[in-house]
Amino acid sequence: MKVLLVGNGGREHAIAWRLVQDASIQVICVPGNGGTATLPRCQNLPLTQDDFEGIARFCTVNNVALVVVGPEIPLAAGITDFLQRKNIKVFGPSQAGAQIEASKAWAKDLMQAANIPTAKSAVFTDLPSARAYVETEGAPIVIKADGLAAGKGVTVAMTGNEAIAALEGCFSGLFGAAGEQVVIEECLIGEEVSVLAVTDGETIIPLLPAQDHKRIGEGDTGENTGGMGVYAPAPIATPEIMAQVQTQVLEPAIAELKRRGIQYCGILYAGLMISPTGNLNVIEFNCRFGDPETQAILPLLETPLHEIMLACVEGRLSTFGPLTWKSDVSACVVAASGGYPGAYKKGLAITGIAEAEAQDSLVFHAGTYQKKDVLVTDGGRVLGVGAIAPTFDAAFSKAYAAIESIQFDGLYYRRDIGHRVRSGS
Ligand SMILES: Nc1ncnc2c1ncn2[C@@H]1O[C@H](COP(=O)(O)OP(=O)(O)O)[C@@H](O)[C@H]1O
Ligand SMILES: [Mg+2]
Incomplete structure (x- = not known):
């Protein structure tokens, strides 16, 4: 059975890795990354994620049984509706369903209608009224660009000035159309x-x-x-x-x-x-x-x-019946490029992945690219180094030992991932 997987991040490497554990599955990644390129029964297809027509044609010609969409952008752009019209099965919601992520105001409205517990909020489309609301409510307060902003559209403002600066950013076009509407939210703790x-x-x-x-x-x-x-x-x-x-x-x-x-x-x-x-x-x-x-x-x-x-x-x-899970626990530490989430370099050679994998770890590629016979960095988050074990202490020890085997210029990772579940931290 052929599965076409849309995306090129660590998430897609993990999905492809899990799918091909079943020997009956062949995965085609659009476009995939350096990790999916080397999985068994998995190939990368050099189409772009927004080439719905090209994806549909490939699926029809090659008898693809299922399309799995990793990222939110193609879902919000209607890839599911497009492929379904061509009788292709898609795991991932329609454009209408994807609004639950693609518009925070829409999602808030849905939560209110369904009585789902969520922070008190208000929606604004202009700076003066948004600023007046912040002045009435006071800080801390949370400012959110309504649309998709690749995880950069939210400011948890500790002061009124910070909140106003965030509003000015949104309304001056920092996030393009995604910031034309802003959700202002009560700051939750926990x-x-x-x-x-x-x-x-x-x-x-x-x-x-x-x-x-x-x-x-x-x-x-x-x-x-x-x-x-x-x-x-x-x-x-x-x-x-x-x-x-x-x-x-x-x-x-x-x-x-x-x-x-x-x-x-x-x-x-x-x-x-x-x-x-x-x-x-x-x-x-x-x-x-x-x-x-x-x-x-x-x-x-x-x-x-x-x-x-x-x-x-x-x-x-x-x-379908209940899902079954291993009794182990799982840990994953991200290796990022120096400078991320700000500016960072790309194209730096990565070494030591085989050594890391030899230590019973799972190395998921997030931003890598196979450039001839050298694997190079190709994103802010480069790798996710994971391990499973009976305890969190053991799983994190394995993941951290493995990440230490990996090198590229400027490699950065947090040493305290899992601090809430590891002993002595
Ligand atoms: N109301 C809130 N109170 C406190 N922190 C928040 C609140 N809303 C968001 N955050 C913080 O900001 C992060 C990003 O917000 P989120 O709504 O998940 O947007 P996105 O993932 O699209 O950037 C959250 O993971 C959380 O840490
Ligand atoms: Mg989030």
């Missing part, structure tokens, strides 16, 4: 956790909860990034919390989507804040697998991934 669920638009099955580390600096300081490291299952999401997520977040969200005429198929990802007293609020929804959460979650999944995806696409998740 611990974040990501709960990803698979759904066919009726049945919803959560995956193991994961905890990412958004900030660039140790001690969770500095700028926000796409994610610097992750572990799963996150103990903060106790069985009680997971039950609440199911009944207070996922089920009402899918029901409200359905009420709006959207049969949502794919991953529904809830980014949650758990307060010190155990209250749960939704920070945002995403319409796809998390990156880097996927790199920690999939190594623990025993149920064949393609079978889960096909059950979603074919609308038979209700009869």
Whole structure:
């Protein structure tokens, strides 16, 4: 069975890696990266993610059974609708469903309509009224560009001036059309956790909860990034919390989507804040697998991934049965380019991956490129180095030992990933 996978990040390497564990699966990555290039039964296809026509043609000519869409941008641009019109099966929501991520104002409206717990907020389309709201509410306060901004559109402002500067950025076009509308939100405190669920638009099955580390600096300081490291299952999401997520977040969200005429198929990802007293609020929804959460979650999944995806696409998740998981835990540390999330260099030679993999680790490529026989850096987040083990201490020891074998100029990683679950930290 052929699966075409759209994307080129660490998430897509992890998805492809998990899919090809089943010998019956062949994966074609569009465009893939240096990691997917070397997986068995996996090839990279040099089409761009926005070439829906080219992707459709390839699928039809080559009898592709399933398309899996990794990133949010093609989903928000309607890749699913386009391919479905050509009778191609797609794991990933329609353009209408992808609004849950592509417009934070739309998602907030959906949450309010469905009575899903979330921070108090208001939406603005001009600077004077947004500024007046900030002045009334006071800091800390959170300013969010409405649209897709590659993880750079949110400012958690500790002062009024910072909030106003963020508003000025949005309304002066810093994020293009994504910042023409701004959501201003009450600042929540607590611990974040990501709960990803698979759904066919009726049945919803959560995956193991994961905890990412958004900030660039140790001690969770500095700028926000796409994610610097992750572990799963996150103990903060106790069985009680997971039950609440199911009944207070996922089920009402899918029901409200359905009420709006959207049969949502794919991953529904809830980014949650758990307060010190155990209250749960939704920070945002995403319409796809998390990156880097996927790199920690999939190594623990025993149920064949393609079978889960096909059950979603074919609308038979209700009869699919529970997912099975390894009893181990999983850790993943991101190796980034020096300077990230600001400016960084590309094209630097990477060495030591084979040595890292020989230490029972999983090296997922996030931003790499196979340039003839040299693997070079090709992004801000370059690699995700993961390991599974019976305990978090053991999993992180393995991941950190492995990452130390890897070199490229300016390599940076946080040494404190998993500080909440490792002993002595
Ligand atoms: N209301 C909030 N209170 C506190 N922190 C928040 C709030 N909203 C977002 N954040 C912080 O900002 C990060 C990014 O916000 P999010 O809404 O997830 O946007 P995106 O992932 O699209 O950048 C979150 O992971 C969280 O750390
Ligand atoms: Mg987020």
